[in-house]
Amino acid sequence: MHTLDGSVVRDQGVTAPLGFRAAGMAAGIKASGRPDLALVFNEGPDYTAAGVFTRNKVKAAPVQWSQQVLTTGRLRAVVLNSGGANACTGPDGFGDTHATAEAVASALSNWGTETGAIEVAVCSTGLIGDRLPMDKLLPGVTAIVRDMAGGLSGGTDAAHAIMTTDTVPKQVAVHHTAGWNVGGMAKGAGMLAPSLATMLVVITTDAKVDAAALDSALRAATARTFDRLDVDGSCSTNDTVLLLSSGASDIEPDADAFAAAVFAACDDLAEQLMADAEGATKRILVTVTGAHSDDDAVTVARTVARDSLVKTALFGSDPNWGRVLAAVGMAPVELDPDAITIDFNGHVVSRNGCGVAGAREVDLSGTDIVVTVDLAVGSGRATIRTTDLSHGYVEENSAYSS
Amino acid sequence: MHTLDGSVVRDQGVTAPLGFRAAGMAAGIKASGRPDLALVFNEGPDYTAAGVFTRNKVKAAPVQWSQQVLTTGRLRAVVLNSGGANACTGPDGFGDTHATAEAVASALSNWGTETGAIEVAVCSTGLIGDRLPMDKLLPGVTAIVRDMAGGLSGGTDAAHAIMTTDTVPKQVAVHHTAGWNVGGMAKGAGMLAPSLATMLVVITTDAKVDAAALDSALRAATARTFDRLDVDGSCSTNDTVLLLSSGASDIEPDADAFAAAVFAACDDLAEQLMADAEGATKRILVTVTGAHSDDDAVTVARTVARDSLVKTALFGSDPNWGRVLAAVGMAPVELDPDAITIDFNGHVVSRNGCGVAGAREVDLSGTDIVVTVDLAVGSGRATIRTTDLSHGYVEENSAYSS
Known part of the structure; x- marks a missing residue:
């Protein structure tokens, strides 16, 4: 493993790299009124992306959707909701996920960035088996695109909005000495535990990296970090880890150095997930x-x-x-x-x-x-x-x- | 599966079949002073036997000993102790098991039944890692041979003496209409859980059955009963299930009818183990x-x-x-x-x-x-x-x- 040449900080997340905006808000999906909708938006100039997903054969609609989307190796945005997993909801549930991606694409297009639904990944977390309240979610999508902010606050808002039984938001940023950056956020309390405890992770970078290299760095990192965090042996229907590159630093990183930075970000988030696991005292x-x-x-x-x-x-x-x-x-x-x-x-x-x-x-x-x-x-x-x-x-x- | 042609009762155990004596006593192995030593003795005329043991690669000394003994397909007696598993105790621990079998053989020989240590199976249950108090156990062995009783009380005493966190003793008897019987006792609270929760089962029969047929009936029964009881996925270092035949009824049973009776005894004991599992409310x-x-x-x-x-x-x-x-x-x-x-x-x-x-x-x-x-x-x-x-x-x- 290449040594990390840079620094790791925890008060910055997905908007730490150049070229990303994010937002989090309360759309009314959770009965509690707490934040429940998040958006991560890649301003480019690149839109390469990779993802790893749950190994559970019972896959939630958003996982089925995002796996298809990721076959293009390209993402413009990720929309995430807490308050409902949209798992075991059948063809209608898949239709809800599709409609959510369409709504994000449409809102981004209206906002001035021509986007197709095929460029939007969807992540959901919450109780298995219930349909999402689309009458709350779709207006929320329109609103959150208007709320998107650069700077660090947008990332922090997003990290809050994906929390379920998490007691603290989980963010990380890696600033490489060569001038490029990796940022990330995660939710999950109990590793890979179904329903509330789904693990969702979004990692961003401004390094110029093609989709194949993103995929290989992400798979290598998750195999040694999230895959080795095991709170209760369970594996959710919704687990998703995404990696998006904006290329906005205009720097092509050394492949080993990049892999080490992605590993460091994933490793730190895995540490944060363990520390916040449901009911853990050790x-x-x-x-x-x-x-x-x-x-x-x-x-x-x-x-x-x-x-x-x-x-x-x-x-x-x-x-x-x-x-x-x-x-x-x-x-x-x-x-x-x-x-x-x-x-x-x-x-x-x-x-x-x-x-x-x-x-x-x-x-x-x-x-x-x-x-x-x-x-x-x-x-x-x-x-x-x-x-x-x-x-x-x-x-x-x-x-x-x- | 052959239908059981006979009756199943729970207030009789290993001495329900003809040709078996048993006893249970407090030998001082448990600090609490509760019963901790049991003996099941086969008076013959046959001494065929079979056993199945833990699949754990870490096997306690008594399991290693009893597996060797059972290669002969013959058993005269089983000595069982609670208050210590004699697991992970190395060559000295194996020596303790060997000495226990020798002491049983010697006491039975003195009592008038010429017996070799190779005819004595040993079962232990309790905390892993500590040596047994042989200064308590060996005098206990001498005493318990004198205490052996026919009738049902000896079996009940034995069933009490193997309890650890069990809240009730577990016994069963199957009386086949053809005139032969199967009896049994079990301990275990939490299925196949290491240390205290080891599962020990002794089944007896007065039917005339050779060792190979005992083995096949026992394996078929355990595969569908104890192996399908799963409280916490753990598997002890000491789990042991033994089946001994005295042949004292002088009846050779139909093979299917015998297998069904052994299954019924194991199934009933498995049900009793589940009902008494550690901390269970459902x-x-x-x-x-x-x-x-x-x-x-x-x-x-x-x-x-x-x-x-x-x-x-x-x-x-x-x-x-x-x-x-x-x-x-x-x-x-x-x-x-x-x-x-x-x-x-x-x-x-x-x-x-x-x-x-x-x-x-x-x-x-x-x-x-x-x-x-x-x-x-x-x-x-x-x-x-x-x-x-x-x-x-x-x-x-x-x-x-x-």
Whole structure:
């Protein structure tokens, strides 16, 4: 991985790069009256774009639409709503997404930028199964195009408008020393969790990068960041990560440097998503080393990170390494149970498959817990970010339909 | 599946068949002083036996021992302890298991039945990672052989002594009209959950059945009962299911009738395990129909049964069918999202991938919830038993090392 040559800041988002405007507003989609509609607009001169989408076979209408749109490798705008996922809504729901893209294209054309619906990606998040209130959404689209602002405030407004159970907006900007920039915003509380907890991410850049290079940088970055954030093993019907380039800096970046900047932006947003996960009281890194391959390491780390008994033990600050070892033993990879070493926060708690003296006294009372599992059969390694399984998680996901 | 020709009762256990004695006692392994040692003894004349064990690659010492013993297809006795899993304890822990089997063999030989350690299976359950207090366990073994009783009380004492977080002992007996019997006991609170929640099952019969037929009946029964009980997706280091035949009825059963009786005993014990699962407030059956194959149906049902968002919604009595559909979409099988029908307690809530009117008003406030998912692409079907994800589950698994 190329080292990042630049700085990462969190108080700037999608409008940090040149050539982007954004806005956020309350269109009345949410009954609460909170902001629920966002727009990210690319002023050009380039309009290259790439996207990655949920692997769930049940895909929401906006995902089906945006996947089609992205086959062109080109985007002029992204419209995002909270307050409804528009998932499992059938052909009528797909018609609503199409109508939303048409409305954005029409409003942008009226505003002076000739735009087609095929240049507009749509993202939605909220409860699965209900139709969107189009009587609120379509007038909102007309209004939000008028509200679009350059500068940083438009990006911040957009980051607020996509929040659901998020407690804070999530933004990031990377300023590369060569003069080009990457910006981004994300929502999601609980990684890849259906309904309310969908993950939506929009990344922007003013570097001049063609669609194929955007696609490869985005796939490489998401595979090592969002794909390795695993709060509850669920994967939403609506998860979407988009990357848009305006080329407005007029600088063609080194490919490795660009990939490193996109990775840094995604990595920082993934960190922010973990920290704000539904009901989490612990931020947990599960690192697996010594696997036969990096893929094996991911598999083992994910198995540990998803284990309810590990997650409840860590909620209780209990250094219960036996549950970690038992979870490792269920991972579908080749391993030698008698060679495994487990470490909590830098203290070895189990070596060669047996506990070590003092293991039950390791202090896990802090917010951050690092679990390291050395399989000692190879050199593959990977880290998964996760959280604990707390009363708050149960409360948030049982107390109301979400 | 052959229909069961006989009766199933729950107040009798491993001593219901002829030719078995059992006992349970407090040997001082548990700090609480509660019963923690059990013995099941086969008086013969036959000693055929079979076993199935955890699929976890991290196997406790007693599992490693009992797997070796079972290669002979013969067992004279099973000794079981709660209060310690003897898992992840290395060669010394294996030595403890071996010493336990030797002590049982020696005590039985002194009592008048010449027995070798190779005829004694060992099962342990409790916290992973600690050595067993052999100074308590070995004298206990000598004492329990003296305590062995025929009749039903010995079986009931044994069923009590293997309990950990179980709130009730679990026993079953099947009396076949042809004159032979099957009996059984189980412990486990939370299916296949490491440490405290290990599942241990001993099934006995007085039917004359050779080891190969025992093995095939046991594997067929466990595949459709214990393997389809999935409380939290975890699989213990110690899970063990044993089947012993005394042949004392002197009746050779019809193979199908015997398989049906073993299935009925396992199915009833699985039902009892689900009802007593840690922190559960709901008993949930997830049935998948219309899959390409029964295996696909199991995969989909298991994916739904393990989904934390589905389990928390059902804890909240929330008919959130969108979460079920999203979970189905993550199952690694071929399916058509637009053909799926979902039913809660007999009410269709989603048809062809869309919600139906009134779906959000279905009453799930009762203890039993039946979720049926029709994939409509084939004729495969399967049912998984599970429970909700409750505050009680989090409490029980976080509040102390277990």
